[in-house]
Amino acid sequence: MSSPTRDQVANCVLAAIDTLNPQLESDRQIERSLTAKLFGREAPLDSLGLVNLIVTVEEQLSDDLDVTITLANEKAMSRRTSPFRSVDVLIDFILEMLSDEAKAAA
Amino acid sequence: MSSERVIVITGTRKGIGRYLAEKYLAAGDRVVGCSRDPNDLQHENYRHHCLDVADEDGVKKLFNATRKEFGQLDVLINNAGIASMNHSMLTPLSTIERVLSTNVTGTFLFCREAARLMQKKQSGRIVNFATVAVPLKLDGEAIYAASKAAVVSLTEVLAREFAPLGITVNAVGPTPVKTDLIRNVPEDKIQALLNRQAIPRFGEYRDVENVIDFFISSASDFITGQVLYLGGV
Numbered sequence: 001m002s003s004p005t006r007d008q009v010a011n012c013v014l015a016a017i018d019t020l021n022p023q024l025e026s027d028r029q030i031e032r033s034l035t036a037k038l039f040g041r042e043a044p045l046d047s048l049g050l051v052n053l054i055v056t057v058e059e060q061l062s063d064d065l066d067v068t069i070t071l072a073n074e075k076a077m078s079r080r081t082s083p084f085r086s087v088d089v090l091i092d093f094i095l096e097m098l099s100d101e102a103k104a105a106a
Numbered sequence: 107m108s109s110e111r112v113i114v115i116t117g118t119r120k121g122i123g124r125y126l127a128e129k130y131l132a133a134g135d136r137v138v139g140c141s142r143d144p145n146d147l148q149h150e151n152y153r154h155h156c157l158d159v160a161d162e163d164g165v166k167k168l169f170n171a172t173r174k175e176f177g178q179l180d181v182l183i184n185n186a187g188i189a190s191m192n193h194s195m196l197t198p199l200s201t202i203e204r205v206l207s208t209n210v211t212g213t214f215l216f217c218r219e220a221a222r223l224m225q226k227k228q229s230g231r232i233v234n235f236a237t238v239a240v241p242l243k244l245d246g247e248a249i250y251a252a253s254k255a256a257v258v259s260l261t262e263v264l265a266r267e268f269a270p271l272g273i274t275v276n277a278v279g280p281t282p283v284k285t286d287l288i289r290n291v292p293e294d295k296i297q298a299l300l301n302r303q304a305i306p307r308f309g310e311y312r313d314v315e316n317v318i319d320f321f322i323s324s325a326s327d328f329i330t331g332q333v334l335y336l337g338g339v
Contacts, residue, residue, distance in 0.1 A: 048270060055222045062170055068163070 003102055004065045009094050010034060012064050013087055016056040024049060034091070039084045050084055061094070069097050111135045112176045114168070116159050116216060117186030119145045121285040125311045126183060126318065127152065138172050141186070159186045159212030169219040178227055181322050182220040184213045184234045187254075191291045194248040202249050209253035214260055217275065221268050228272035231322040234261050236279035238339045242302055246295065258333050265331030274327065278317040279335035281309040304338025 017030045028044045030036055030053075037043040039050045054071050061067050076083050076093065083093035113130050117123035118139030124147065127137045131149045139145060140155040147154065153171070157164030172179060188208045190201050213234055224230025236258050239251040258277060265275040281303055282288050282296055300306045317334050320326060 052225070055225070059173065063174075068166060068170070070162075070166075 003098055004067065004095075006091060006095060008065060009061070009091050009098075010087075012060040013057055013091055013094070015064070016053060016060045017087075019056050019060070020049075020053055023052070034088045036087045038086055038090065039082060043085065054084070057090070057094075067098060069094070069101065071097070073097075111180035112138070112172065112178055113181040113183065114138045114140075114172065114179060114216070114220060115183045115185055116140055116212065118147065118154070119143060121185075122280075122283065122311055122314055123183075123185040126185065126315065129315065136176060138168065140168060158208075159216065160207040162215055165212075165215045165219055169223055173223055179220055179223040180227075180230060182216055182224075182230070182232045183318060184216050184232070184257075186212060187235055189247070189250045189288065189291075191246050191250070191295070193246060197249055205249045205253050206256075209250075210256045210260070213257050217260065217264055221264075221271065221273055224268075224273050225271040229327075230268075230271070230273040231326070232264070232268070232273060232275040233318050233321050234275070234277040236261070236277040236333050236335070238279055238281050238299075238303070238335055238337060240279065241335060241339050242299065244299065261333060262331045269330060272327075274321070274330035276321045276330060277333040278314055278321070279333055279339075280314050281307075281337035281339075283309040283311065283314065300337075302339065307337075309336050 014032060017032055021029050024030070024044070028049065030038065030044050038053065039045045045053060058069065058071055061069060071094070083089055113135050115123050115127050115137060118127040119141035123139065127139050127147060130137050131151055136151045138153045138155070139147070140157050140159065142156065142158055144156055145154045155164070155168045157168065159165065186208060188205055190197065190205050192201065217232055220230065220232060234257050237251070237254045239247045240255050240258060244251055261275050261277040268275055282299060288296060300308065313336050317336065321329065
């Protein structure tokens with residue numbers, strides 16, 4: 001199976017935001033855009049909200065693209081800057097994880 | 107909780123896990139079970155997964171399949187476990203790794219994946235398995251008792267982490283029950299253990315079932331982080 005494209009991954013992340021927003025307080029809504037902030041200074045998600053987002057994105061990737069990945073991995077935790085700080089950075093991180101998995105499987 | 111709950115039980119091929127699976131199926135619940143080997147339990151509301159509870163990929167697949175078919179999870183019963191009776195100076199590394207892997211890693215992975223699914227409904231019940239070997243500090247069971255002490259600690263910490271999600275986490279601490287778990291333990295050791303209980307008899311499946319039913323009752327939503335030992339230890 002070919003690797004998912006950036007657009008496909010972006011659609012999954014945006015769909016996850018659509019799922020999550022109704023559960024968030026009105027002042028904690030995530031902007032539905034590729035540049036939206038997610039976690040960190042002046043970002044909408046608290047730590048529990050970030051957990052929810054990660055879980056929801058993983059489920060969306062599994063449902064839409066049939067890929068199973070763990071986003072909260074050691075690579076993510078050891079980064080100097082969080083891969084969960086904004087939507088576009090998160091998409092890059094997911095693509096990187098998928099690429100690593102494809103190389104490992106080859 | 108209403109009937110038609112979705113319940114995940116680990117170690118359903120035999121023993122207490124099998125007993126609990128049959129009980130909840132008979133009550134109308136949907137049960138997802140697992141064991142290393144295939145299970146001959148046949149029921150329209152039963153799904154079985156062959157896996158090692160410490161295999162992360164296998165565990166994730168079980169919960170993914172459960173989410174896709176049922177869309178929810180109400181109860182997790184972390185029954186699967188293995189024991190080892192040996193003097194610590196004669197305990198091989200392979201035994202240590204095997205016991206910790208099944209009892210600690212397996213319990214944690216199932217708790218983690220269950221909570222991800224349960225938090226959607228902002229409710230859920232997790233019951234882990236401790237043992238009286240922890241408070242009784244049984245000699246000859248260093249690794250088994252240590253692994254279950256870790257399960258107690260997991261239960262207490264996860265109870266706090268999962269409380270904001272409406273999920274309770276408790277543990278039952280059975281006395282020896284006549285299952286394969288104690289098959290290789292010498293009779294005099296078992297008797298000495300039973301004699302340290304306030305009620306010195308073997309546990310029955312129904313004793314464990316009673317505690318689990320209490321923990322997973324809808325009325326028990328204010329009870330979390332607790333370990334209930336049987337037999338009076």
